[in-house]
Amino acid sequence: MPANSYDLELRGLPKKERQALQREFARLQREEERRRQRRNRIIRRTSLITIGVALLAVAGLVIANTVRASLIGPANMASDGVLFTGDGTTVTPSTTAALQVGDTPAASSFAPSNGVLIVDLYVDYSSADAAQFETTNGSTVQGWVTQGYATLELHPVALASTDSNSQSMRTANAIACVANAVPSSVLAVHNALIADQATIAGAGLSTDELVALVTKAGVTDAGVSTCITSGEFDNWVVDATNRAKAALPNSDVSSLTTSPTVVVDGKVYTGSNSDATAFEAFVTSTYQAAVPQSTATPTPTPAPTP
Template identity: 35%
Template sequence: MSDQRPASARPSKNERRAEAREKARQLRAEHLKKEKRNRLLLQGGVALAAVAIVAIIALVLVNSVRPAGPGPRNMASDGIRIAEGFVAVPTPALPAGDRPIVSEANADGVVDIQIVLDYLCPICGEFEETNGEFIETLIESGAATVEYRPIAILTSRSAGTEYSLRAANAAACVANSSPDSFFAFNAALFDEQPEEGTPGLDDARIIELAEQAGATMSLVEPCIADRGFESWVKAATERTRTGPLAIRGVEVDGIEGTPTIFVNGQQFEYRYPFDQGEFAQFVLQAAGDEFSTTPTPSPTPTPTP
């Protein structure tokens, strides 16, 4: 059966037009509301992005102009001196902006060794590997003190992680709060020395090495994590490059490479690759007649044919 509605129930032509116009008006109103909402969201997003950019710029500027803090305790010369028993020679912290102070002279007969190093420098690592046991013997016997001067000239060569800077800062943290752990920590950093161009050790591993060396972690850990002596490391690195270095008995206008080694004020002009006996012989010659002990390394046995 077909639908036979009365003609009066059907909308008229004018009514249909009015209905269409109303729907069109509603669609336009909805579209305008959506456009306005999107525009507000876009403006808000741009504003938030602008605020974030401003915040980042402000942070960079604040960090770049942040006043340098004092240097670490026990490194007033820009280095830490390790004496008999692997005990550090105490010195006050170097005030920010002050020049480093030449360390006091050793007692007669005690050799004064100074080593400028970078923990990412592969030649520094090879020097440590070749001569570390001999140096340890000198310190343990009281025949010499060794003053370690960590700098960061290879900061840009660790895939963006600034390992050289972070390692030198960690060394300063240990020198400041746990100076008698420095010798062991220094050796540990070289034992696990990364290659140039790699990210290097992360802060967590550096902190573990400091703990294994016996450092007081309640003080050393936050210093490493927050880079407490970053400004000092940068300043010490620049001072080392431009000179003069605070080394007794010698005028040094600055150095460009590491390791740079002095024995009683005489620079060790090493040959590369290192020879196990060369540095020992240089120490004996630099010490002269005052050197009363001869803790030279045992020669490497020659294989029997």
Template identity: 40%
Template sequence: MSYNRSAKQKVSRKQRRAEDRELARLERERRAARARRRRIGLRVGAVTSVVVVAAGVAVAVQAHARALQVGPVNMMSDGLLITGDGSTLSPATSAPIPAGGTPTPHPVSTGTGALDLVVSLDYGDPRSAAFWAANGSTIEQWVTSGAATLEIKPVALSSGRTAYTPTPAPTPTTSTPAATPSATPSPATSSSATPSATPTPTATTNTETTAQDYALRAANAFACVASYQPSSALAVNDALFTAQHTFGSAGLTQAQLVTLVNNAGVTSSTVSSCITSRRYVDWAQQATDRSGVTGVTVDVAGRPYTGSVDDTTAFSTFVASVYSSLAASASAATATPTPTATPAQTSTPTPVATPAG
């Protein structure tokens, strides 16, 4: 009996030791697994924190860089001012908008005989192209003659870029000289207006951008020309609108924009590198945001034109009426007033002599 009891006790002790070892093994594995999970969690958390911080720093750096970007030369008003002396066109020179600065508007010189025309146009917008096709040539004539000044402000519309249906063209008739407003000097209207012919690049599919992005890139191209070869800016403006029908909503590629400005007479290699590097794209977006415009905007001496964008007659009539109004105001302000008659001075009575006593 004692032998059997001793044997059973030995077996029980072996089983307990085995069970204890198994429990210890399981505990070690549990602790090791928990330690691994903790290490992985710490690593993931560290990586996530680094990514978040890096993304935040990148966004902050980009925002800071945009805020400190200097604007295009000669466009301190967010637009390029063009004047004429009767025979030639001359872009006005100005310093760029300083880093972190705001645009300085050109003064509206009412009553001086020259109308100030300010146009905000989108080079990818059909309505902007329709306005320039109908009125661009006439405007250039006015500016060349000195009857008006022109300030071009390129913008990149988004919600304002809508489908456009042109006004039906009238039945062709024998052309007659256009009427000239009675006020002198004043802008002369023209019976038709066709932008200057400029070779345009061969149309190819451009899938790299959206319509608004193209407007920004085209505005950047105009700003590059205004900065480094401003004498060609108006020709490039014409070429950008003339080329609009040759591409889809994505617009021209960067290489095609370079070809377009070269065909318009730009010879500066600095302009080409400015276009391809998108130097003023951020400025173009900021200028659009500052303008607050949502469509084609044309101001004549500070007065907005609200007529049809492709109605040459309506636009010329509006310009003539603004000129006449300003001329009348200036005439009234400078007229010499008629002197008021001064009453004749009353003579002083002569004292009466007192008789001698």
């Protein structure tokens, strides 16, 4: 009804009826306004809920991906170690894809009878015994690798502690970070950590000092520094350490209990960590037992010598 007709109708009514009708119209308008406001609130709430659910889904996906990424192992360590071989002049690390979530590490190929020593070194960088062994024998073993007489597989572990702030964890993670990005620099960083073991086991290295040590060893990749700072492979270190404590592949011992654990052609060295002569005698006897004389060629590969 047009407004002027409505006004005329009102004027035609008695005063009391007109006032009652006006009150009723006002009430109806208020009710309509309240319904409109309720509809708007419901729409807003529904929209907010929809947006909230979408945001939660995105956040959940981000969190899931972040957690999943933290469980993936470093590249070039699919066996839980970095494998090095030599050709007479150069040491080369083997490259592998990263160990994915749920995957089982694949032990490196094991064929000691082929005349090339197979050396596996499990090391916790906070261990004084590991530093003693490497100081006494490390350059000798690495020399054999360079000459092609041996392969060396380096397994960083955290036997002393798997707390994320422990030196064992942080140094093992540092090796994993280097292996992931610059595997050719792993031995240089390994040697630098061994040289600084007294500090690692004593006052400890801060994150900045650990990054500085790795940088001084020749690793300038910014991603490695970030990896060390964030503890990117901490979960992998825990898993790899637990796997080694449960079973050692290609070894005559059932599990990892001490650092260093040095396995040569499947046999664990149990002699003195500071006696180079004892270690060389162990290597010689192990090598000779693994390579039958019947398979020797007229010009056999010479036995490893220091």
